[in-house]
Amino acid sequence: MSMVMTARKEQILTALIEEYIRTGEPVGSKWLMDKMDNTVSSATIRNEMADLAAMGFLDQPHTSAGRVPTPQAFRLYVDKLMKKRKLPENTRRYIDERLERATDPDVLMEEASQILTETTGCAAVTTTPQEQQMLVRRIEVMVVSSHVVAMMLMTGSGVLRSRVCRLPLPVTAAELTEAVNLLNENFVGKPLSTVTLPAVQGLLLQLGDSALVCAPLLTAFHELAQTCAEAEIRLKGQLNLLRSPDYHPDSARNLLGFLNEQEQLGRMLSGHTGGLRVVLGNESLQPELQGSSIIVTRYAPRNIHGSIGLIGPLRMDYATAIAELEYITQTVERILGQLIEE
Amino acid sequence: MSMVMTARKEQILTALIEEYIRTGEPVGSKWLMDKMDNTVSSATIRNEMADLAAMGFLDQPHTSAGRVPTPQAFRLYVDKLMKKRKLPENTRRYIDERLERATDPDVLMEEASQILTETTGCAAVTTTPQEQQMLVRRIEVMVVSSHVVAMMLMTGSGVLRSRVCRLPLPVTAAELTEAVNLLNENFVGKPLSTVTLPAVQGLLLQLGDSALVCAPLLTAFHELAQTCAEAEIRLKGQLNLLRSPDYHPDSARNLLGFLNEQEQLGRMLSGHTGGLRVVLGNESLQPELQGSSIIVTRYAPRNIHGSIGLIGPLRMDYATAIAELEYITQTVERILGQLIEE
DNA sequence: TTTTAGCACTCTCTCTTTTGGAGTGCTAAC
């Protein structure tokens, strides 16, 4: 018995993992023998499998069943064994076409996650683009009625958020434009982080008579700035996870429950520096993620950035999923670059 | 054997249905005897149950099991047997407080469905308010960059939608205001239905030199009007359906798949005139809805309207769900009235 | 005429037992 990895061991392990990914069933020595065109006997393969098991890459559900890859094996597969796939040309074109239709960052990300869920059979998460220094680009209001106004805020990266604000007293158009001009003068071009509650309330003094009327407007502006500063996290394709036979109904429910908690998801996506990262279930601290794995990439054209992630069962088709995710990330990056440049 | 409904039969049927709703298990004659304080023997109850079965209200999974209510029994229960419950005072206050925080129709409906999912354990759907004659209240644009503008449209009922629009050529502020003024002059106060593509493109001629630059702006406006005209349908609490033991994992998946198709949901909610309607699974034509039932109400303060619906297993706690839904509908109606009046 | 007690009967659910098969581990020969 040798505990050293050889080319043949890798070959066997790769074939085993890929078959396991395909069927979800333990793989036996006889099947592997066929797969390798009978160049070696099943007994030899059994010996190799015994080695691989001793090395921690294989597990067996019970004494007389085939072997199943361990998380460690998946790790090796993702890092080394798997041969990267390239998306076929027509798939790439299809993705390009769908994404190029997007007119603003929000719908771009929406569409990106939609495509991912459709093609990979996983759930997808995306965050809307964030800037390191998120700047206020423009503030606008719109009168709804004497007591109600709508306020809109656009950031440097083109994210637009709106909010309706109820006023206790009727407001005149003049008062409103005065307040809005004041906000624009003070905050346009400044980072969102400067829109603190004290900073906003400090402006009340400069409003003179209309201060009383416009006070709610200012706090509404502050709240609006907050929602702009937070990345919006969008989860799609939850149904895909239910479709997978790998999840026990209960654990699927737990997983979905976990994914629906925004903060949790946010924490999961954040904190990675770039490139593609694959986190296998066992490597995560979250008990809900044990049976799953997560692939995250970061898109970052210029000074803005965000994340795209895929969540699926441990036994997912990594080669395809990664190819898909990488191409989409790259395309999102390109289009986002165009969107903010123009 | 008499096939006529008597007070005692109703009493037995009611008790049986409520117990079945509570436990999901077939109910036997002995349990019912206890429930009726032993005023009659189990044999008598068996006789009555045999009658009720002959009348089509009861079913038995197999010869020697207790009885289970048929869909027809649920129908009778909802229409006649069930005694309407009133929400306790503190629950009402809780709902009031949460809904009164809403500042615009969108978040109001969002919050309403959230509350419903939390308290009833069902999934909830809501549509954003629609008007019979949805009017354009105001159009506004915001410059993002030389090639990109954001356009916003507010309707009479305070629904605000925005869209980013990419222009092929750089646009000047003057051209932009001209185009927006033109749109405002022509459409403010008019029904959204008048914003047809020909009507919008007809304005191009009046734009003179800037027609070429602003053309995309006009079609964007048309598309924006479309999205305003369509009710936005929001589904919440899908996880609740998974939690219910009544659904076979597969059928739950089918149901969720169905509910996630916007158009389907829309059709399901629309087409009722008012008041509260309960559609039991078997009464629906959709195969996916067989095991479920749906409770829909309509809110309609003044000339706007929309729907709120609950979706749960056939075996749901109708008394509570209906009380909850009615109170929320009524509260939404009240607050929505305030929102558009002020 | 309605209600009740009594009892045989039916069907499911659970627990065991059986059996077939797939796959391994080991040994000895190549």
Next chain:
DNA sequence: GTTAGCACTCCAAAAGAGAGAGTGCTAAAA
């Protein structure tokens, strides 16, 4: 180092055995 052969292990599906819950029916009681 590789292979054939074979005993062994363990699961999974099928088959069987009780136990229990609940009914339907009949005949007596109210």
